[in-house]
Amino acid sequence: MAKSGRKPGRAVNAVLADPVDRFGLPMPFGWFAVARSDEVVAGEALSVVLAGEEFALWRGEDGEVRGIDAICRHLGSHLGHGGVVVGNDLRCPFHHWTWKGDGGVASIPYQEKVPLRLSKACNLALPIHEDMGIVFAWWHPDRVKPLFAMSRVEEVAEQGWIAADYREWIFDVHIQEITENGADVAHFPALHNFPSPPVPEFKVDGYFRYSSASSKMPTARGMVEGKIDVRAIGPGISFTRFWGITDMLMLQMQTPLDGSRTALRHIYFHPADLEDKKVNVTRKLIRNTASQLEEDAKVWSHKRHLEKPLLVKNDGPILEYRRFYSRFYAGRD
Ligand code: FES
Numbered sequence: 001m002a003k004s005g006r007k008p009g010r011a012v013n014a015v016l017a018d019p020v021d022r023f024g025l026p027m028p029f030g031w032f033a034v035a036r037s038d039e040v041v042a043g044e045a046l047s048v049v050l051a052g053e054e055f056a057l058w059r060g061e062d063g064e065v066r067g068i069d070a071i072c073r074h075l076g077s078h079l080g081h082g083g084v085v086v087g088n089d090l091r092c093p094f095h096h097w098t099w100k101g102d103g104g105v106a107s108i109p110y111q112e113k114v115p116l117r118l119s120k121a122c123n124l125a126l127p128i129h130e131d132m133g134i135v136f137a138w139w140h141p142d143r144v145k146p147l148f149a150m151s152r153v154e155e156v157a158e159q160g161w162i163a164a165d166y167r168e169w170i171f172d173v174h175i176q177e178i179t180e181n182g183a184d185v186a187h188f189p190a191l192h193n194f195p196s197p198p199v200p201e202f203k204v205d206g207y208f209r210y211s212s213a214s215s216k217m218p219t220a221r222g223m224v225e226g227k228i229d230v231r232a233i234g235p236g237i238s239f240t241r242f243w244g245i246t247d248m249l250m251l252q253m254q255t256p257l258d259g260s261r262t263a264l265r266h267i268y269f270h271p272a273d274l275e276d277k278k279v280n281v282t283r284k285l286i287r288n289t290a291s292q293l294e295e296d297a298k299v300w301s302h303k304r305h306l307e308k309p310l311l312v313k314n315d316g317p318i319l320e321y322r323r324f325y326s327r328f329y330a331g332r333d
């Protein structure tokens with residue numbers, strides 16, 4: 001038989017090149033990380049994708065970040081490619097109209113007066129919130145204004161915890177699947193080699209979700225019992241606080257790019273004066289979290305979302321999680 005150059009164990013027809021929509025889920029509304037603060041540099045626009053749409057972000061001379069739909073409503077140029085910041089406004093590269101952060105036109109160089117219908121918001125403006133070195137944007141498919149607020153994080157805002165590390169990935173998976181992972185307790189021993197599944201408590205309060213779990217954590221002295229508290233703000237942001245063997249706060253931000261791709265960003269905070277021994281444990285936890293994600297990603301890249309999964313009693317609070325999540329799908333709650 002002729003040689004194919006393929007590795008043994010891999011068939012020529014192994015992958016659906018253009019698969020069906022593996023998830024069949026809509027885009028949730030909420031606050032999502034759209035950029036790191038240091039990516040929105042003075043003077044120029046930054047192009048970002050959120051929930052299947054393109055937006056242009058920029059920082060005005062007053063330091064505030066603004067964001068509008070990237071497509072200039074005049075004749076369709078992309079403001080994220082070649083847009084220039086003028087004062088607090090963004091100038092389109094094509095005919096030099098300038099856009100305000102509220103989505104209205106500030107000026108048209110060859111027209112004395114901007115017509116009223118254009119000076120009022122005629123492009124979509126994103127509500128923006130900047131904190132902890134991240135630019136967050138509110139997205140809703142029906143353009144509804146923010147339904148909940150981003151809250152301050154005590155450890156960072158008041159106790160001066162420092163960011164020890166930052167990581168980012170893009171995964172081929174719908175955003176809902178990423179956080180469903182935490183409720184899916186049976187996969188921890190199977191996929192991540194945990195000695196036993198975590199035992200989570202799960203509490204919902206409006207648009208927020210709290211869960212708490214005892215879990216074994218790796219240390220130089222072997223596996224040690226630790227505690228994890230998770231606080232989720234909507235579908236896009238969660239804080240995981242590690243207690244016991246170290247003090248760490250992991251800010252996880254998942255941002256839907258489209259129905260099957262999600263950007264994930266992590267910032268790991270710890271107290272500025274954390275003792276050396278605990279710094280080492282923290283480093284190890286960070287490495288562990290990252291390698292766990294890589295193990296998950298191998299499953300995520302090919303899995304599908306099953307509306308009616310065949311669950312058994314010890315599968316964990318998966319359906320409870322899905323009920324909570326569905327409130328972020330407009331018209332479904
Ligand atoms: S397309 Fe933007 S100013 Fe004309």
Ligand SMILES: [Fe+2]
Binds near residue numbers: 181187191292296
């Ligand atoms: Fe996992």
